[in-house]
Each structure stands twice: as C-alpha cells, then as structure tokens.
Amino acid sequence: MGTLWLFLILTVLSFISLYVLMKKMNVTNVVGCYLLSNILITNTGVIININLKLTKQDPTSQLIFWTQKLPELSLKPALLVWLTYILFSKKSLFSKIIYFFFFLTALISIEKYFVYIGYLEWLNWNVFYGYLRYSLIIFLLSLYSYYLEKLINRNKEVITR
Numbered sequence: 001m002g003t004l005w006l007f008l009i010l011t012v013l014s015f016i017s018l019y020v021l022m023k024k025m026n027v028t029n030v031v032g033c034y035l036l037s038n039i040l041i042t043n044t045g046v047i048i049n050i051n052l053k054l055t056k057q058d059p060t061s062q063l064i065f066w067t068q069k070l071p072e073l074s075l076k077p078a079l080l081v082w083l084t085y086i087l088f089s090k091k092s093l094f095s096k097i098i099y100f101f102f103f104l105t106a107l108i109s110i111e112k113y114f115v116y117i118g119y120l121e122w123l124n125w126n127v128f129y130g131y132l133r134y135s136l137i138i139f140l141l142s143l144y145s146y147y148l149e150k151l152i153n154r155n156k157e158v159i160t161r
Contacts, residue, residue, distance in 0.1 A: 003067050003117060003119075004063060004066065004067045004070070007067055007070040007071050007075070008070065010070075010071065010074070010075050011070050011071070011073075011074040011075060014074045014075045014077075014078035014079075015074060015078070017078055017082065018030060018034065018078055018081065021081060021082060021085060024085065025085050026149065026152055028148070028152055029145055029148050029149055029152065030081060032144070032145075032148050033077075033080070033081045033084055033141055033144065033145050033148075034077050034078070034081050036140075036141060036144050037076070037077040037080040037081060037137065037141055038072075038073060038077050040137045040140060040141065041072055041076050041077065041080075041137065042072065044133055044136075044137065045072065048125065048133070053123065053124075054122070054123055054124045054125040054129075055120055055121060055122055055123060055125050056120075056121040056123055057119065057120055057121070058119070064119045067114075067119060068114060068119060068120065071110050075110065076107055076110065079103050079106055079107055080103075080107075080134075080137065080138065080141055081141075082103070083099065083100065083103040083138060084138070084141055084142055084145045086099045086103075087099075087100070087138075087142055088142075088145065088146070088149075100138070104131060104134050104135065104138070107130075107134045108127055108130045108131060108134065111130055112127065112130075
C-alpha cells in the first residue's frame with residue numbers, strides 16, 4: 001500500500017511539472033508528446049508482456065495493477081516529455097547525453113523497482129532490453145516533437161503579398 005501512495009505523490013508531482021513545462025514549451029507539443037508517449041509505453045508494454053511473454057504480472061490483484069498503471073500513465077510520460085524538451089534545448093551535447101542517460105536510467109529504475117518488490121517478473125527480459133525499448137520510444141517521440149513543432153511554427157508564419 002505504501003508503494004501506491006508513493007506513486008500517487010509522484011503522479012501529482014509529474015502533472016505539476018508538466019504544467020511548469022507548458023510555460024516553457026508549446027502547449028500543443030507538450031500535450032501531443034504526452035499522449036504519444038502514453039501510447040508508445042502502453043503498446044510496447046503490451047507487446048512485451050502479453051504478446052511476447054517476456055515479463056509476467058499477477059493479473060488478479062487490483063492494487064498491483066493500479067500501482068503499475070500510475071507511473072505508466074503519468075510519471076514515465078512526464079519524464080519522456082521533459083527529456084524531449086531538454087534534447088531540443090540549447091544545452092551542450094555533452095549535457096544532453098548526460099540527461100539522456102539519467103532519464104533513461106530513471107525510467108528503467110521504475111521497472112526494476114517493480115521487479116524488486118515482486119509486482120513484475122522478468123522472464124526473458126533484462127535491463128539492456130529496457131534501455132533499447134525506451135531509447136526507441138525517445139527517438140520516435142523526438143521525431144514527432146520535431147515535426148509537430150515545425151507544423152505549429154509554419155501555421156504561425158505571416159504570409160505577406
């Protein structure tokens with residue numbers, strides 16, 4: 001039960017952080033990246049868990065289900081959206097790489113925590129595969145964010161004749 005409260009608090013903090021991010025980044029881009037990251041996390045999780053059976057969960061416990069869903073629907077997407085913002089910021093390449101690995105490790109640590117407390121079991125899955133999964137999600141999210149920002153800015157241009 002303590003784990004559920006931990007992730008409830010982190011959920012509230014992640015939504016507050018997205019509100020702060022909306023002041024720095026285009027609102028449409030934040031919402032679009034948030035929704036796409038939710039879709040990518042959920043779909044890759046379903047493929048890994050149900051289709052490929054590389055991980056295993058207890059499907060009967062509602063507490064375990066919601067404890068795992070909270071970070072999947074709030075904390076992980078918020079981390080991904082913040083990382084997308086950082087990757088397109090004016091920071092140096094070295095600091096972007098450091099942030100990339102820091103955020104990637106945070107995402108993997110959430111899953112590793114669930115394995116540690118027994119809410120998730122890795123059958124044929126490991127940390128390296130997790131890094132590949134989230135790297136692919138970050139790549140797709142960055143591509144999406146880049147082209148969405150281009151479309152948003154294109155519509156803002158004033159056409160003079």
